[in-house]
Amino acid sequence: MTEELVEIAETPRDKLVTAGKNLFIRKGYNRVTTRAIAEQADVNVALIKYYFSDKAGLFEAVFREVAAPLLGLLEEVKVSQLQDVSPIILTQFVENYYQVMSTYPTLPKIILIALHDTHSKEHEIIRRIFLEHVEVGVKILNSAFRQLVPSKPIRVEWLLLTCLSLSSFPFLVPPVIQPLLGIESKNTQHWQALGEHQQAIFNVFLSQIAEQKTS
DSSP: OOSOOOOOOOSHHHHHHHHHHHHHHHHOSTTOOHHHHHHHHTSOTHHHHHHHSSHHHHHHHHHHHHTHHHHHHHHHHHHHTTSSOOTTHHHHHHHHHHHHHHHOTTHHHHHHHHHHOTTSHHHHHHHHHHHHHHHHHHHHHHHHHHHHOOSTTSOHHHHHHHHHHHHHHHHHSOTTTGGGGTOOTTOHHHHHHHHHHHHHHHHHHHHHHHHHHHO
16 A cells, blocks of 8 residues: 555544554554554554454454445345346446555455465455355356357356456566566556556457357
8 A cells, every 4th residue: 555544534443444454454464463553543452342342353344344345346246136237347346446456455465365374364254255245246247248258268257267367466466577567556546547457458358249249
C-alpha cells in the first residue's frame, strides 16, 4: 500500500478496522500485534476483544470490508442463478478487482501466503470466506461461459484461471522485475490504469467470442 488510509472513523470499532487495514494488509497477519493495532487506532487494546473477540476476528472484519466489492459481485451471481447474469460480468469483476487492489496492492500476496499456509489462522478465515462466496459463484460463471464459448482450444474451466492470472500476477511480481514490465507498484493511478487495460482486453475477447458464436 502506498500510504496509510485516512478514513472518517467515528467509533472505536471503525478506528480499529482502519488500523487493521493499514497494518494487516501491509505487513500480514503474523507480523501485526493487537497492541500495535490499538496504538495506531488510539484506543484501548481491550476493545479488540470487546468488538471482535480476538485478533483473528478483527482480521476477518478487515478482510470482509476490504473485499466487499468483490464478494458482493459474486453474491449477486450466486443469488441470480444466471437469471440476470451474462458473461460480461467477468469484466465487471476485473473492474471491481482493480478498484480494490489500487488501494490495497499487497492484498493478493497476503491472500496467497494465507491460502498456502494451511495451518495458519488467516488461512482458516480466508478459506471460509471463499467457500461462502466464491465456490458457488465460480460454478455459475463457468456455466455462463459454457453457453458463450463455442469450442476448443478455449476451455471453459480455464477461462476464469486466465482471468485470475492476468489480474493477480501484476501484484505478485517481485520488485526487481517490476520496472521491466512497466509496473509502478507505489502509484495508485497506475493500478487503476492497468485495471482499465485488463478490462479492455476481456471486453475484446468476449465480444470476439460472441461474434464467432453467432456467425
